[in-house]
Amino acid sequence: MRKILLIGAGRSASSLVKYLLDKSDKENIKLIIADISLENAQKLAQNHPNARILQLDIFNDEARKKEIHSADIVISMLPARFHMEVAKDCVTYGKSLVTASYISDELKALNEEVIAKGLVFMNEIGLDPGIDHMSAMQVIDRIKKEGGKMIMFESFTGGLVAPESDTNLWNYKFTWNPRNVVIAGQGGVAKFIQEGKYKYIPYNKLFRRTEFLEVEGYGRFEALANRDSLKYREIYGLEDVLTLYRGTIRRVGFSRAWNIFVQLGMTDDSYIMEGSENMSYREFTNSFLPYKPYDSVELKLRHCLKIDQDDVIWDKLLELDIFNPDKRIGLKDATPAQILQKILMEKWTLEEDDKDMIVMYHKFGYELDGKKKQIESNMVVIGDDQTYTAMAKTVGLPVAIATLKILKGEITTPGVQLPITKEVYEPILKELQGYGINFKEKRVDYLGYNPFNL
Amino acid sequence: MRKILLIGAGRSASSLVKYLLDKSDKENIKLIIADISLENAQKLAQNHPNARILQLDIFNDEARKKEIHSADIVISMLPARFHMEVAKDCVTYGKSLVTASYISDELKALNEEVIAKGLVFMNEIGLDPGIDHMSAMQVIDRIKKEGGKMIMFESFTGGLVAPESDTNLWNYKFTWNPRNVVIAGQGGVAKFIQEGKYKYIPYNKLFRRTEFLEVEGYGRFEALANRDSLKYREIYGLEDVLTLYRGTIRRVGFSRAWNIFVQLGMTDDSYIMEGSENMSYREFTNSFLPYKPYDSVELKLRHCLKIDQDDVIWDKLLELDIFNPDKRIGLKDATPAQILQKILMEKWTLEEDDKDMIVMYHKFGYELDGKKKQIESNMVVIGDDQTYTAMAKTVGLPVAIATLKILKGEITTPGVQLPITKEVYEPILKELQGYGINFKEKRVDYLGYNPFNL
Numbered sequence: 001m002r003k004i005l006l007i008g009a010g011r012s013a014s015s016l017v018k019y020l021l022d023k024s025d026k027e028n029i030k031l032i033i034a035d036i037s038l039e040n041a042q043k044l045a046q047n048h049p050n051a052r053i054l055q056l057d058i059f060n061d062e063a064r065k066k067e068i069h070s071a072d073i074v075i076s077m078l079p080a081r082f083h084m085e086v087a088k089d090c091v092t093y094g095k096s097l098v099t100a101s102y103i104s105d106e107l108k109a110l111n112e113e114v115i116a117k118g119l120v121f122m123n124e125i126g127l128d129p130g131i132d133h134m135s136a137m138q139v140i141d142r143i144k145k146e147g148g149k150m151i152m153f154e155s156f157t158g159g160l161v162a163p164e165s166d167t168n169l170w171n172y173k174f175t176w177n178p179r180n181v182v183i184a185g186q187g188g189v190a191k192f193i194q195e196g197k198y199k200y201i202p203y204n205k206l207f208r209r210t211e212f213l214e215v216e217g218y219g220r221f222e223a224l225a226n227r228d229s230l231k232y233r234e235i236y237g238l239e240d241v242l243t244l245y246r247g248t249i250r251r252v253g254f255s256r257a258w259n260i261f262v263q264l265g266m267t268d269d270s271y272i273m274e275g276s277e278n279m280s281y282r283e284f285t286n287s288f289l290p291y292k293p294y295d296s297v298e299l300k301l302r303h304c305l306k307i308d309q310d311d312v313i314w315d316k317l318l319e320l321d322i323f324n325p326d327k328r329i330g331l332k333d334a335t336p337a338q339i340l341q342k343i344l345m346e347k348w349t350l351e352e353d354d355k356d357m358i359v360m361y362h363k364f365g366y367e368l369d370g371k372k373k374q375i376e377s378n379m380v381v382i383g384d385d386q387t388y389t390a391m392a393k394t395v396g397l398p399v400a401i402a403t404l405k406i407l408k409g410e411i412t413t414p415g416v417q418l419p420i421t422k423e424v425y426e427p428i429l430k431e432l433q434g435y436g437i438n439f440k441e442k443r444v445d446y447l448g449y450n451p452f453n454l
Numbered sequence: 455m456r457k458i459l460l461i462g463a464g465r466s467a468s469s470l471v472k473y474l475l476d477k478s479d480k481e482n483i484k485l486i487i488a489d490i491s492l493e494n495a496q497k498l499a500q501n502h503p504n505a506r507i508l509q510l511d512i513f514n515d516e517a518r519k520k521e522i523h524s525a526d527i528v529i530s531m532l533p534a535r536f537h538m539e540v541a542k543d544c545v546t547y548g549k550s551l552v553t554a555s556y557i558s559d560e561l562k563a564l565n566e567e568v569i570a571k572g573l574v575f576m577n578e579i580g581l582d583p584g585i586d587h588m589s590a591m592q593v594i595d596r597i598k599k600e601g602g603k604m605i606m607f608e609s610f611t612g613g614l615v616a617p618e619s620d621t622n623l624w625n626y627k628f629t630w631n632p633r634n635v636v637i638a639g640q641g642g643v644a645k646f647i648q649e650g651k652y653k654y655i656p657y658n659k660l661f662r663r664t665e666f667l668e669v670e671g672y673g674r675f676e677a678l679a680n681r682d683s684l685k686y687r688e689i690y691g692l693e694d695v696l697t698l699y700r701g702t703i704r705r706v707g708f709s710r711a712w713n714i715f716v717q718l719g720m721t722d723d724s725y726i727m728e729g730s731e732n733m734s735y736r737e738f739t740n741s742f743l744p745y746k747p748y749d750s751v752e753l754k755l756r757h758c759l760k761i762d763q764d765d766v767i768w769d770k771l772l773e774l775d776i777f778n779p780d781k782r783i784g785l786k787d788a789t790p791a792q793i794l795q796k797i798l799m800e801k802w803t804l805e806e807d808d809k810d811m812i813v814m815y816h817k818f819g820y821e822l823d824g825k826k827k828q829i830e831s832n833m834v835v836i837g838d839d840q841t842y843t844a845m846a847k848t849v850g851l852p853v854a855i856a857t858l859k860i861l862k863g864e865i866t867t868p869g870v871q872l873p874i875t876k877e878v879y880e881p882i883l884k885e886l887q888g889y890g891i892n893f894k895e896k897r898v899d900y901l902g903y904n905p906f907n908l
Contacts, residue, residue, distance in 0.1 A: 188724065188725065189719060189722060189724070189725050191725070194744075194745035195745055195747070197737075197740070197741070197745060198727070198728045198729070198741055199741060199742075199743075199744070199745060200719055200722075200725075200727070200741050200742055200790075201719070201742075202717075202718070202719030202722060202742070203658075204657075204658035204716075204717060204719075205717065205718075205719065205758075209744060262658075263656075263658060263659065264656070264659075265643065265654055265655070265656030265658075265659065268643060268654075268656060270642065270643070271642065271643050271645070271654075273652070273654070274652045275652070283651075286651070287651070287652055287653060287654050288653075288654055288655075288656070289653075290648075290653070290663060291648035291649055291651060291653060293649070304659075336654075
């Protein structure tokens with residue numbers, strides 16, 4: 001039997017494991033599921049006869065090396081900072097490796113050795129990064145092959161709550177790491193190009209410079225700029241493109257309300273608030289407002305941020321209970337961002353029957369035969385339940401499919417890479433369709449960077 | 455003759471040098487003026503018979519040690535990060551040291567050795583820190599001695615342009631390091647206490663939460679919060695105070711207009727702008743605004759920041775010429791903050807005949823015999839000219855006076871210290887009065903943290 005070693009068995013590995021175990025008899029696979037928590041591994045294995053579970057501390061060199069040595073291929077679903085331990089052993093013992101993380105400089109430095117040993121180190125093959133790369137490159141390569149010249153590329157992804165579970169005023173629940181949502185957009189300016197001009201959005205304006213997206217059957221969404229749009233120029237071969245923009249999708253209205261937290265300073269993760277443990281929700285809110293003994297916290301906030309009484313933003317804030325004088329934060333030495341996260345998790349955590357939703361949206365602008373043309377494509381995936389979520393499916397299935405194809409010798413080009421070549425994306429996107437992960441494409445009039453949207 | 459070694463002969467040392475040389479015959483002083491630039495030293499010495507000038511690289515251990523060894527006392531006016539080289543030698547050779555900089559942890563660590571050798575290491579004895587400490591402690595000690603209990607302390611300082619030289623719409627010119635003005639307020643939340651409640655102001659609201667100050671004969675000013683108010687609780691013995699707030703003074707209206715730069719992202723110093731060298735002022739401004747080919751940069755900015763056509767903010771922006779399509783930035787690989795500084799320096803640099811002005815304002819609230827009382831005191835100093843500026847006088851004279859008093863054995867308590875004891879502040883404040891540096895004090899009704907101001 002061929003042995004696949006999966007290291008890291010968090011919730012996001014559910015669909016990945018299911019895919020490999022479902023195929024394990026036919027493909028003659030043994031799947032070793034290794035995690036620091038044996039319980040995590042057990043949950044995913046579900047006593048499947050072709051699964052072996054293993055308690056593994058990746059800093060235990062002996063145990064880690066032993067397992068990698070005896071595997072035929074390795075998948076690392078660990079947090080990105082832990083990949084290098086695994087990657088170095090994979091080089092040593094001549095094993096291919098698959099991860100869903102961005103290629104670090106450290107990992108890239110292994111490229112020559114990886115090629116010399118004929119190994120495939122496939123990375124960025126989850127959802128974002130992953131499906132975004134593959135689905136974009138498929139259309140870009142097709143446009144170029146037809147003789148088109150790319151002039152615009154915009155790409156948006158969002159992890160949201162499914163319409164049937166969308167029950168709060170924010171049209172949002174946490175379907176992934178809440179901390180990343182709270183601190184999103186911090187730590188660097190959002191930089192991109194529009195019609196050949198460099199544009200920069202500072203954090204304090206990020207949530208007010210959104211763009212609208214319409215997805216048939218799902219209504220309207222909004223997108224806000226990511227930090228890192230420009231690095232895709234080189235990766236996608238779009239050096240001459242005039243507009244390049246990547247963003248995050250939310251339901252319309254989310255960003256305008258979220259901006260209140262940004263403006264107040266509640267998303268700051270850089271300092272500890274005095275007395276956070278015994279602070280009430282109301283005191284937390286009041287900390288960011290001027291001292292005015294004769295006015296309520298509510299009026300001070302309305303005034304400070306100029307919120308009209310009939311503005312829906314206000315109802316969104318009330319829904320989160322941020323003026324409650326009795327609820328205590330209960331977190332010692334916490335930053336504003338940590339406190340805000342706690343407040344949000346009370347209201348934005350998925351209920352047992354809730355489903356999540358992934359939305360991806362691409363816009364491709366190009367010139368062909370002297371005419372400007374535009375293609376838009378989008379993907380919507382709804383989770384089955386709280387185990388096989390849309391996130392777990394869209395992250396895990398491409399990883400699983402790639403792993404099996406590398407193992408079977410169907411993907412062979414060696415090196416530290418991401419899935420941007422036809423050899424890789426074509427068969428994987430095709431197989432994903434069988435799991436309901438597919439793109440709808442339409443041709444539209446060329447709009448460029450829609451001036452009426454902003 | 456007693457030898458005073460001054461290391462660091464920048465423009466801010468002019469009044470310091472003049473004070474010591476004026477007294478050099480009477481006090482039997484030889485002043486050695488050492489700087490990396492002999493020209494700087496020469497300018498300050500003006501061929502005075504009791505001055506010796508010296509080209510000194512403070513990283514030349516031999517030269518530095520030799521000079522410190524042969525001096526009777528040392529003044530370091532170097533940038534704060536260079537003090538330690540000097541301080542260690544002062545310990546070795548048993549010389550007292552005077553600086554106008556904040557006490558670093560590294561310097562504090564020398565305290566035991568300094569005491570053991572009976573040396574006085576006097577720091578924070580310029581303007582801010584310096585005169586602020588002394589003038590505040592004088593009133594605080596008096597209130598406490600009368601049996602009062604301090605409940606509020608607010609303190610504000612600003613380096614501004616003198617009324618007779620105040621010729622632009624911003625009522626501001628650079629009288630000190632322009633870079634510090636451009637990046638002021640970044641790198642940490644403004645934190646203080648008001649009536650017992652901790653308050654935090656994020657950078658994006660800092661310039662909208664100002665307080666007004668009225669100075670008789672000089673009109674209205676505004677003050678915005680500094681980052682570091684709370685560390686003064688311990689230093690000033692104000693552990694039980696309910697309100698503690700330190701701020702920076704500007705003319706009314708400056709902050710509201712400056713906020714435009716903050717909101718646009720023009721004060722960001724964390725990234726380099728593409729093509730900054732050949733960028734026009736107009737393109738710089740446009741980089742922070744959405745792409746809208748049918749609207750002018752002017753309209754986009756007005757709309758983005760909701761500036762009415764008849765708002766004086768608009769005239770302030772026009773005065774700086776930020777919409778000029780022909781002027782080039784001319785700075786390679788510059789950050790937004792560096793570019794903004796360049797634009798501002800064109801308009802805000804002092805003319806040859808311009809004078810600067812220092813304003814300091816304290817508010818002391820206390821309880822005595824069951825009644826709440828308030829004292830306010832303020833100091834205004836106008837520069838003589840571009841050499842003996844208000845900044846040079848208020849920074850340099852306290853340093854010079856302290857140095858002479860230590861040399862003469864009038865200040866003797868050893869240790870690494872700042873001027874908060876009566877032994878130090880009383881004679882220095884008294885002597886400063888002779889140079890026009892004095893505080894006007896008045897009793898007012900107790901207002902607490904004035905609720906009508908915010």
